[in-house]
Amino acid sequence: MLRQVTQPTDPAQLADALESTDYLPDEGLATAAYLALVMHRPLFLEGEAGVGKTALARALAEVTGRPLYRLQCYEGLEASHALYDWDFGRQLLHLRAAEAAHATGDTEQLEAGLYDRRFLLARPLLQALEDSPSVLLVDEVDRADDEFEAFLLEVLSDFTISVPELGTIRAETPPLVVLTSNRTREVHDALKRRCLYHWLEHPDFDREVAILRRRLPEVTDELARQVARATGRLRELDLLKPPGVAEAMDWASALHALGCRELDPDTAARTLGAVLKYREDGERVRSLARGALFGA
Amino acid sequence: MPDTRDVVSTVLGFARTLRNAGVAASPDRVEAMLAAVAHLDVLDATAVYWAGRLTLCGSPDDLDRYDAAFAAWFSGQVPRGRPRGGDEPARLATVAPLTGGGTGDAGEEPSDLATKASGAEVLRHRDVAELTVAERVELRRLFALLAPATPMRRSRRRAPSPHGAVDAGRTVRAALRDGGEVRRLAHHRARPRPRRVVLLVDVSGSMSPYADALLRFAHAAVRARPASTEVFTIGTRLTRVTRELRLRDPDRALAAGGAAIPDWSGGTRIGEVLKAFLDRWGQRGTARGAVVVVCSDGWERGGAELLGEQMARLHRLAHAVVWVNPHKGRSGYEPLTGGMVAALPSVDHFVAGHSLAAFEELAGVITHA
Numbered sequence: 001m002l003r004q005v006t007q008p009t010d011p012a013q014l015a016d017a018l019e020s021t022d023y024l025p026d027e028g029l030a031t032a033a034y035l036a037l038v039m040h041r042p043l044f045l046e047g048e049a050g051v052g053k054t055a056l057a058r059a060l061a062e063v064t065g066r067p068l069y070r071l072q073c074y075e076g077l078e079a080s081h082a083l084y085d086w087d088f089g090r091q092l093l094h095l096r097a098a099e100a101a102h103a104t105g106d107t108e109q110l111e112a113g114l115y116d117r118r119f120l121l122a123r124p125l126l127q128a129l130e131d132s133p134s135v136l137l138v139d140e141v142d143r144a145d146d147e148f149e150a151f152l153l154e155v156l157s158d159f160t161i162s163v164p165e166l167g168t169i170r171a172e173t174p175p176l177v178v179l180t181s182n183r184t185r186e187v188h189d190a191l192k193r194r195c196l197y198h199w200l201e202h203p204d205f206d207r208e209v210a211i212l213r214r215r216l217p218e219v220t221d222e223l224a225r226q227v228a229r230a231t232g233r234l235r236e237l238d239l240l241k242p243p244g245v246a247e248a249m250d251w252a253s254a255l256h257a258l259g260c261r262e263l264d265p266d267t268a269a270r271t272l273g274a275v276l277k278y279r280e281d282g283e284r285v286r287s288l289a290r291g292a293l294f295g296a
Numbered sequence: 297m298p299d300t301r302d303v304v305s306t307v308l309g310f311a312r313t314l315r316n317a318g319v320a321a322s323p324d325r326v327e328a329m330l331a332a333v334a335h336l337d338v339l340d341a342t343a344v345y346w347a348g349r350l351t352l353c354g355s356p357d358d359l360d361r362y363d364a365a366f367a368a369w370f371s372g373q374v375p376r377g378r379p380r381g382g383d384e385p386a387r388l389a390t391v392a393p394l395t396g397g398g399t400g401d402a403g404e405e406p407s408d409l410a411t412k413a414s415g416a417e418v419l420r421h422r423d424v425a426e427l428t429v430a431e432r433v434e435l436r437r438l439f440a441l442l443a444p445a446t447p448m449r450r451s452r453r454r455a456p457s458p459h460g461a462v463d464a465g466r467t468v469r470a471a472l473r474d475g476g477e478v479r480r481l482a483h484h485r486a487r488p489r490p491r492r493v494v495l496l497v498d499v500s501g502s503m504s505p506y507a508d509a510l511l512r513f514a515h516a517a518v519r520a521r522p523a524s525t526e527v528f529t530i531g532t533r534l535t536r537v538t539r540e541l542r543l544r545d546p547d548r549a550l551a552a553g554g555a556a557i558p559d560w561s562g563g564t565r566i567g568e569v570l571k572a573f574l575d576r577w578g579q580r581g582t583a584r585g586a587v588v589v590v591c592s593d594g595w596e597r598g599g600a601e602l603l604g605e606q607m608a609r610l611h612r613l614a615h616a617v618v619w620v621n622p623h624k625g626r627s628g629y630e631p632l633t634g635g636m637v638a639a640l641p642s643v644d645h646f647v648a649g650h651s652l653a654a655f656e657e658l659a660g661v662i663t664h665a
Contacts, residue, residue: 031336076451088469111472
């Protein structure tokens with residue numbers, strides 16, 4: 001049952017609410033999210049792929065009952081894709097319509113009418129500010145380039161966007177901003193300083209079992225424990241891509257689909273593709289003694 | 297209820313401890329910590345731990361130091377175990393010999409312009425390992441003039457251009473000024489962007505006659521395109537020296553770089569170090585789509601098999617792989633060492649790197665890779 005909480009009084013209360021959406025944060029993450037909410041500071045989440053950075057933003061939107069706006073970053077991302085753009089087609093149509101209706105009036109007024117809010121196409125950043133309180137997810141900010149970071153810093157410091165033709169748009173309540181990074185490159189310190197910084201780790205054994213049980217209630221307790229243990233061991237192997245929580249879930253549901261109630265070495269070897277995403281990793285694990293990895 | 301002044305002085309003291317431990321913890325961050333503490337239970341050690349960690353730290357490297365400083369200052373337990381994913385702890389740097397005994401400006405400059413020019417021409421083709429001190433000094437000056445042009449790639453950003461796709465935005469904006477009449481179509485096309493160049497310079501013992509020249513080349517490359525060039529040294533371990541090489545003056549930059557390299561003139565385990573590079577940097581994106589230049593003689597102490605595997609991996613990630621081997625410039629050289637044999641199938645361009653002329657050629661290869 002979803003428990004919504006618009007203004008939590010402490011981290012524990014927020015953690016409770018998050019758990020009701022099947023997102024199980026540890027104490028650090030709950031504190032980080034709580035502080036982001038009450039201090040109106042963006043939350044900068046770093047960590048390996050698959051530890052649940054993006055999922056947190058979704059869960060936060062759900063528990064706070066706020067709309068979620070997502071900006072996926074990529075190299076060459078431009079302000080017009082992140083902020084707003086003018087709907088040129090409609091502007092032109094408006095002009096033609098005025099012409100057809102023989103609207104006399106003065107040109108200045110006509111021109112001003114072209115830059116009306118209704119011709120403005122809002123992109124995620126502007127949407128999040130206009131629709132605030134909202135949750136704004138800036139995903140994989142490490143993929144955008146330096147210029148975009150500088151621009152983002154500007155928007156996140158005062159939560160206003162100015163459109164030259166329209167004026168300044170200000171968020172009444174700052175949106176809850178979650179930035180994620182996979183650390184493909186170092187994000188500029190000035191941006192990080194604006195944010196609360198949290199390094200997200202893979203969940204520990206108990207938490208991972210709890211997550212598997214919660215998300216996949218059909219999976220047996222025994223299978224969940226074995227999958228969590230085996231996944232934990234795989235993470236220690238120095239693989240090209242250590243499995244994240246998402247992979248552990250894929251694995252458990254693959255095993256469940258095959259009718260497994262417990263993890264046995266043969267089925268484990270057959271379903272490795274659900275957890276390991278590189279040929280080299282698969283070969284490496286298959287060459288190891290199976291008992292050591294998938295035994296009890 | 298604890299006194300506010302107590303909280304402030306405790307936090308300030310902690311921040312000082314943390315700064316001594318090497319975490320930046322700037323005043324605005326400390327202010328943020330105070331604000332965070334105000335929102336939490338001040339008497340709860342775990343809450344204070346997280347309030348500080350979330351506001352004062354800025355990278356996974358900071359976390360271990362934070363934990364240690366927290367335990368020292370509050371002499372309490374640290375809530376969680378060692379954070380994963382952090383890099384190795386800071387190491388003491390050693391100063392390395394960078395120049396072949398040369399001490400900068402020796403008073404032996406040729407005064408005559410003509411001799412200087414012809415001397416430069418001869419120097420261009422000389423093997424840098426066989427130069428006298430004076431020749432080295434002269435060559436260094438020529439190195440500073442090397443500015444390898446960066447290869448370009450297409451990007452998603454577009455710039456106005458007389459040809460190319462129709463730019464709806466500009467076309468309509470112009471039309472709006474003309475009362476809605478489209479008189480002329482504006483065009484734009486993808487703007488080329490510099491492609492990343494990654495240099496991996498072998499600084500092991502067998503490469504020491506060439507390491508200085510290679511690092512000078514790397515410095516020239518970083519100076520030419522600071523934002524899109526990365527330099528690492530490889531030997532027994534991987535060291536990122538990009539930041540040090542950004543210094544303007546080559547000698548100061550190389551001294552800083554040398555101070556950052558802990559394994560100067562040690563052995564070589566290229567396979568292992570390459571794996572470390574790919575795990576920590578390459579896979580995440582530094583090598584992806586980049587021109588990667590490996591500068592090494594391929595003397596491998598570790599298994600050549602690992603090197604072969606990692607080179608194949610690098611080849612799949614990178615746009616182009618260039619291998620620079622100074623020995624290739626010698627007549628009669630054949631790539632027979634185990635490491636070279638294992639690496640060559642994954643190399644796009646195999647070039648020499650023993651003289652200024654060879655470096656000029658290398659700059660050309662990088663530009664057109």
